[in-house]
Amino acid sequence: MRENWRIKVSVVAGVSALALSALMTAPAVADEAADSLQEVQMPAGVKIVEGLAPVAGADAPSLEPEADAPFSAAAAAKAAPAANTCLGSTAAYGSKGCFQHNGDIVWAGDTQKDGMSAAVGVYTDYGRAAEVCINKLGVNTWATCNKDYRETGNVRLRVFRYDGDTGKFYQPETWSGWIPVDGKY
Numbered sequence: 001m002r003e004n005w006r007i008k009v010s011v012v013a014g015v016s017a018l019a020l021s022a023l024m025t026a027p028a029v030a031d032e033a034a035d036s037l038q039e040v041q042m043p044a045g046v047k048i049v050e051g052l053a054p055v056a057g058a059d060a061p062s063l064e065p066e067a068d069a070p071f072s073a074a075a076a077a078k079a080a081p082a083a084n085t086c087l088g089s090t091a092a093y094g095s096k097g098c099f100q101h102n103g104d105i106v107w108a109g110d111t112q113k114d115g116m117s118a119a120v121g122v123y124t125d126y127g128r129a130a131e132v133c134i135n136k137l138g139v140n141t142w143a144t145c146n147k148d149y150r151e152t153g154n155v156r157l158r159v160f161r162y163d164g165d166t167g168k169f170y171q172p173e174t175w176s177g178w179i180p181v182d183g184k185y
Contacts, residue, residue: 051143088176101183108135121158154178
């Protein structure tokens with residue numbers, strides 16, 4: 001009987017130690033700001049473009065976190081996206097971005113009131129110089145940067161934060177996958 005008691009105490013102590021270590025080493029939630037910002041180094045020659053407010057009546061993407069709706073990759077691959085569909089939706093703390101293939105419009109959404117701006121970098125797979133679309137319109141807004149990319153190419157989005165006072169970019173950052181400019185997967 002005494003042996004059973006020792007086993008139970010050992011199990012409780014082990015579980016408690018495991019729970020405490022998991023609590024102390026758990027990473028920060030993505031929606032929370034990092035305690036100290038880390039600067040992101042940008043490649044030389046990156047062009048910074050200030051985004052504009054969307055055209056009145058434009059069908060802007062949602063700034064809300066994505067719903068946990070079921071996703072069928074097969075159905076998405078077969079269905080052609082609507083002209084105003086925003087592809088490659090990518091989000092990091094305080095920023096959200098996507099690419100609208102009809103018109104080659106980059107959307108940059110600011111989701112946090114923290115004195116910084118949303119930034120969406122756009123990279124191509126055919127050698128065009130990288131550009132960053134900055135949203136200086138404030139929290140809970142979208143800004144657009146209208147570009148003209150090669151229809152046979154692909155773009156990739158990099159979403160992060162921008163401090164206009166210092167001209168520096170900060171993590172956390174997130175990358176999208178490659179998005180076909182013509183919208184056809």
